[in-house]
Every structure is written in structure tokens, then in C-alpha cells.
Amino acid sequence: MSSKQNTVLVTGANGYLASWIVKKLLIEGHTVHATVRDIHNKEKINHLLEYEKKYKGNIKFFSSDLLEKNSFDEAMRNCSIIFHTASPFRLEIKNPIKELINPALEGTKNVFRSADKIDAVKKIVLTSSVAAMYTDASECKNLINNEITELIWNKTASINYQPYSYSKTLAEKEAWNLYKKQSKWELVVINPSLVLGPFPNATQTTSESINLLKQIGDGTFKIGVPKMPIGVVDVRDVADAHYEAAFNKNASGRYITSAYNTSFLEISKLLYSEFGDSFPIPKRPLPKWLVFLIGPLLNKALTRKYISNNFNQDFKANNNKIQKELGINFRPFKQTLVESFQSLIDQKII
Numbered sequence: 001m002s003s004k005q006n007t008v009l010v011t012g013a014n015g016y017l018a019s020w021i022v023k024k025l026l027i028e029g030h031t032v033h034a035t036v037r038d039i040h041n042k043e044k045i046n047h048l049l050e051y052e053k054k055y056k057g058n059i060k061f062f063s064s065d066l067l068e069k070n071s072f073d074e075a076m077r078n079c080s081i082i083f084h085t086a087s088p089f090r091l092e093i094k095n096p097i098k099e100l101i102n103p104a105l106e107g108t109k110n111v112f113r114s115a116d117k118i119d120a121v122k123k124i125v126l127t128s129s130v131a132a133m134y135t136d137a138s139e140c141k142n143l144i145n146n147e148i149t150e151l152i153w154n155k156t157a158s159i160n161y162q163p164y165s166y167s168k169t170l171a172e173k174e175a176w177n178l179y180k181k182q183s184k185w186e187l188v189v190i191n192p193s194l195v196l197g198p199f200p201n202a203t204q205t206t207s208e209s210i211n212l213l214k215q216i217g218d219g220t221f222k223i224g225v226p227k228m229p230i231g232v233v234d235v236r237d238v239a240d241a242h243y244e245a246a247f248n249k250n251a252s253g254r255y256i257t258s259a260y261n262t263s264f265l266e267i268s269k270l271l272y273s274e275f276g277d278s279f280p281i282p283k284r285p286l287p288k289w290l291v292f293l294i295g296p297l298l299n300k301a302l303t304r305k306y307i308s309n310n311f312n313q314d315f316k317a318n319n320n321k322i323q324k325e326l327g328i329n330f331r332p333f334k335q336t337l338v339e340s341f342q343s344l345i346d347q348k349i350i
């Protein structure tokens, strides 16, 4: 598919990651049909309107809700490529079915059913997650080379245990299922790890990426941070990955989009070295017994089971495929962290 001047759809266009995808598309001169829940909420979309003023492409907004049938039909008209990013990324929730699973799964069904109906649609790029591949770092021990690859599927998350991971697994499985039932559009899936990097509109998003970084900077973990492993990737690299997934003719299947196998302790130490004089950033590891004791109080997703399966474990995600096939070169870890944190300071979040 030619990368020149297509009309494309981005779902949840105001979101943290989607905003960077929209920016990239406008820079390259595409026409973006942007779905948001409420087109009248200017605070959520002003930054996208600013991009439109600055760059070559055009943007048109549509109100669409993941939970409403046919909600994406109008926005999808004339679109050759669909970037389906909308899905809640929250770890502290009360009702997993209502808050995570329904929007992820029913949203995927609604968007993909619209794609079946609209002739113009040739490709869907779905934002999944490495959470659709694993729940706990301890699972790496049982994998070939102790690493997750695109062949791995999450078999351990459930409604009651890490429901966000479960929501992403159900949604991606359904996407592949719907793909197999038709021959009109292609499907490429991007599976990012924890996305960090500058937040274009930090006060208006509920992405857990902000909360995790904010908790490191606002003193929540000032006595120490658990050595919990995590993959990290820059939001701008994830946006590029979506762009390549759409326009690079080599793109096919799933792509682990994770630059660094690291830990919250390493993230915290690096931020301490840059910002520790002005912010209560922890630099010491919390011992396991203390993580057991206070973890669940600090973040409800830090359950005892999660701590047992992740504390001090090694996590490894293999990112060869995206580098080789889509030519993604990941930004330096330090740049990602420093620019993320600085953007939260600039927007008075910390």
C-alpha cells in the first residue's frame, strides 16, 4: 500500500499513544478520521487541532463509542487503513468486565464489523500489547531462550487475575478470529510493552503509563521501589511501528514492540540520577517482605500473587522481528525516561 495521502481512521485518537500516531500521519500528509468519545470536549482534542495547523495532513473528528454497535461506520467511510488503538489501559479498577473487558472485546468486534461493511478498508492495524503474550515474568523461565516471542499467547490472565492483560488477550484473539473469516482486509498487530515518552496531553488521559511514572516522582514509593521486571518502549517508536505496519509491504502478523528489558528499580534509579535533587524519587530496592506488606496498599494491581510471580524475576522480550522486518530503531532508554518525566513536570502533573 502506498504511504502517500491516504484517508485513514484512528480510534481513540485523543489517547496518549494515538496522539503520536495522528501526529505522524499528519506530518506525512494523510487525511485522518479521528474518533473520540465526545467531539465537543475541546480539552481532549486541542493538541490534535494544533498538529493539523502545523502539518500537511487534515483531520476530521467523529464521535464513536466502543460499546455502541455501528458506532464506527460513518467515521470509517472512505478509509483504507484503520488504526484501532482505543481500549482502556487501567490497572486499578472495580469492575473488570465493565471497565476493561467489554470495551476491549466488544470494541474490537464493533470496529472490525464496520470494516467488513466498508468497501474502502484494506488493512487494520490493531494496538494489542505484550500483555496478550504473558502475565508474569516468571513465565519466561519455561519458554525457549527464556524469552517471549510473537508465538506466545497469554494463558494465565483471567477476569480475577490481571484483568487488563486478559482484556488485551481476548481482544487480540477475537481480532485474528474475525480476520480469518474474511478476505477483504489485512491485519497487522503491534504488541508494545510499557509505553513511555513525552505525554502530549497529560492532564486529559487516564493511561496507566502516566500513573506509573507519576508514582515514582510524587513520593508514593519514596522508601524504595520493588525490583519488578518490565519491558519499556518509547511512544514515538510505537507510533512509527504503527505507521510501518500500515505502509511497509513487509508487515505481517504480530510485532513485539519493546525496546528494553528492564525493571521499575532501574527506571527509578535513572530518574533519580537526573531529577533526584528536586523530586522524592526512590533509588533503593524494597525488600520482598515489605513489598508484600505495602504493595497492595500502594497499587491494587500489586497483589501478593503478582508480587510472588514477578519480584526479582528476569523478563525478556525478543524484539528482533520488528527491527528486521519494519526497520524500527529504538530510541535510547535514557532519552525516553528523561523526556517522559520532563513532560509531566512541564504539565504540572508532578
Ligand SMILES: NC(=O)c1ccc[n+]([C@@H]2O[C@H](COP(=O)([O-])OP(=O)(O)OC[C@H]3O[C@@H](n4cnc5c(N)ncnc54)[C@H](OP(=O)(O)O)[C@@H]3O)[C@@H](O)[C@H]2O)c1
Binding pocket: 011, 012, 013, 014, 015, 016, 017, 018, 036, 037, 038, 044, 064, 065, 066, 067, 085, 086, 087, 088, 089, 103, 127, 128, 129, 130, 168, 191, 192, 193, 194, 195, 196, 204, 205, 206, 207, 208, 209
Ligand atoms: N500505554 C501503554 O503502556 C500501553 C502498552 C501496550 C499497549 N497499550 C495499548 O495502547 C492503546 C492506547 O493506550 P494509551 O496508553 O494511549 O491509553 P489512553 O491514553 O487512555 O488511550 C485510550 C483511548 O481509548 C479510548 N476509550 C476508552 N474507552 C472507550 C470507549 N468505551 N469508547 C471509545 N473510546 C474509548 C479513550 O478515550 P477517552 O479519552 O474518552 O477515555 C482513549 O482515547 C490501548 O489499546 C492500550 O491497551 C498501551
